Amino acid sequence: MRELIERDYRVVIRKCPPKVKAFVVKNRAEDYCTIVISSDLDERGRLEAYRHELSHIERNDFETGKNADKIERIAHGQ
Numbered sequence: 025m026r027e028l029i030e031r032d033y034r035v036v037i038r039k040c041p042p043k044v045k046a047f048v049v050k051n052r053a054e055d056y057c058t059i060v061i062s063s064d065l066d067e068r069g070r071l072e073a074y075r076h077e078l079s080h081i082e083r084n085d086f087e088t089g090k091n092a093d094k095i096e097r098i099a100h101g102q
């Protein structure tokens with residue numbers, strides 16, 4: 025996995041809506057991301073969700089202006 029450079033982030037575990045595994049909240053002003061992972065996931069699921077959201081941060085998906093659907097397809101290699 026490519027290293028994250030010049031980009032700060034943190035991870036929190038929170039109760040999320042039923043179908044939401046994880047998402048990223050970006051503070052654009054500070055270029056700082058928070059990865060929110062659902063507390064409903066088990067250890068393995070949390071790790072997978074964490075890696076997935078990290079890939080979005082690495083790809084700078086939040087700054088591309090693409091719609092979320094397309095980002096998801098790209099992120100999942102479809």
Ligand SMILES: [Zn+2]
Nearest residue numbers: 076080096099
């Ligand atoms: Zn995604």
